[in-house]
Amino acid sequence: MDDLKSKYLTLIADAGDESGLEELRVQALGKKGEISLQMRELGKMTPQERQTAGPALNALKDEINSALIAKKSALGDAALDERLRGEWLDVTLPARDRPVGSIHPITQVTEEVTAIFADMGFSVAEGPQIESDWYNFDALNIPGHHPARAEMDTFYTHRADGDDRPPHVLRTHTSPVQIRSLEANGAPIRIICPGRVYRADYDQTHTPMFHQVEGLAIDKDISMANLKWVLEEFVKAFFEVDDVELRFRASHFPFTEPSAEVDIRCSWEGGTLKVGEGDDWLEILGSGMVHPKVLQAAGVDPSVYQGFAFGVGIDRIAMLKYGIPDLRAFFDSDLRWLRHYGFRSLDVPTLHGGLSK
Numbered sequence: 125m126d127d128l129k130s131k132y133l134t135l136i137a138d139a140g141d142e143s144g145l146e147e148l149r150v151q152a153l154g155k156k157g158e159i160s161l162q163m164r165e166l167g168k169m170t171p172q173e174r175q176t177a178g179p180a181l182n183a184l185k186d187e188i189n190s191a192l193i194a195k196k197s198a199l200g201d202a203a204l205d206e207r208l209r210g211e212w213l214d215v216t217l218p219a220r221d222r223p224v225g226s227i228h229p230i231t232q233v234t235e236e237v238t239a240i241f242a243d244m245g246f247s248v249a250e251g252p253q254i255e256s257d258w259y260n261f262d263a264l265n266i267p268g269h270h271p272a273r274a275e276m277d278t279f280y281t282h283r284a285d286g287d288d289r290p291p292h293v294l295r296t297h298t299s300p301v302q303i304r305s306l307e308a309n310g311a312p313i314r315i316i317c318p319g320r321v322y323r324a325d326y327d328q329t330h331t332p333m334f335h336q337v338e339g340l341a342i343d344k345d346i347s348m349a350n351l352k353w354v355l356e357e358f359v360k361a362f363f364e365v366d367d368v369e370l371r372f373r374a375s376h377f378p379f380t381e382p383s384a385e386v387d388i389r390c391s392w393e394g395g396t397l398k399v400g401e402g403d404d405w406l407e408i409l410g411s412g413m414v415h416p417k418v419l420q421a422a423g424v425d426p427s428v429y430q431g432f433a434f435g436v437g438i439d440r441i442a443m444l445k446y447g448i449p450d451l452r453a454f455f456d457s458d459l460r461w462l463r464h465y466g467f468r469s470l471d472v473p474t475l476h477g478g479l480s481k
């Protein structure tokens with residue numbers, strides 16, 4: 125018994141890992157283990173022999189068992205220590221300088237525009253991108269035969285065979301959100317509606333999906349003068365210049381009367397755009413006083429309420445402000461482009477903190 129004891133205690137002390145330890149356990153205490161076989165011998169002994177051998181064997185068994193358990197936990201501790209050494213981390217290291225992801229210029233510009241209009245008391249409204257032709261056209265005073273429907277290169281969805289309701293469209297502008305918001309909240313209202321719009325068009329300055337932000341302000345005494353002031357404030361804040369000259373050019377939209385397209389004074393000297401100086405004019409948005417029929421369609425009484433609306437191409441003003449020459453690249457997901465034109469994710473645009481820096 126003493127031999128068995130010293131043999132196993134040495135083997136256990138020398139075991140290098142948990143599987144080696146398990147083998148030793150089987151070898152000593154398993155069904156056919158050395159100590160188990162000894163236990164079986166007890167049956168052949170005389171009662172007197174058994175009285176001393178029995179307790180001694182049990183004590184040996186217990187001792188080996190506790191040695192196994194102690195060694196097992198020591199091996200576990202050692203493994204944990206090893207892991208902690210390997211997974212050690214210096215939390216005092218400075219954070220990585222370049223964030224892995226970046227904010228897309230469209231998102232950046234949408235947030236800049238939102239910050240500017242929020243400061244003037246406009247809140248943000250959204251609407252669906254798949255729109256009924258009522259909201260996209262009819263309610264905006266664009267009846268079925270109107271040429272504007274063809275001009276907009278609309279994407280139509282299909283109806284099932286035999287269903288002759290008019291098909292839904294991918295909205296061609298953000299103007300349907302005017303109707304939805306007026307229906308839901310009534311007048312007075314002051315909102316901007318940024319979002320995706322769709323037209324079948326593709327070249328350097330057109331992609332089949334692009335972005336607009338609609339503005340709408342309706343109240344009892346809103347005039348064209350308010351529209352002019354709001355747009356001037358917007359353009360100055362957006363292009364981060366102190367002064368800018370706007371030119372209102374008479375135009376036509378079915379949903380506004382009168383309608384105006386707005387140009388800003390700029391120069392292209394040396395191939396770079398400078399806003400607010402020079403002899404060129406750059407068209408940046410469409411606008412006007414909301415047509416009485418549009419207010420009516422949205423359930424607002426045009427003899428009490430009036431106001432203005434405008435629509436700006438987000439992609440277009442992003443290209444202008446940040447000198448991005450080709451619109452198609454916006455949607456290519458090219459990592460090199462995204463790193464070059466993207467913005468740091470922690471720099472949230474605000475009027476007081478700076479929009480773009």
Ligand code: PHE
Nearest residue numbers: 297299410411412433434435
């Ligand atoms: N919805 C027009 C377009 O997409 C822009 C616009 C909006 C014009 C609001 C006037 C008023 O071209």
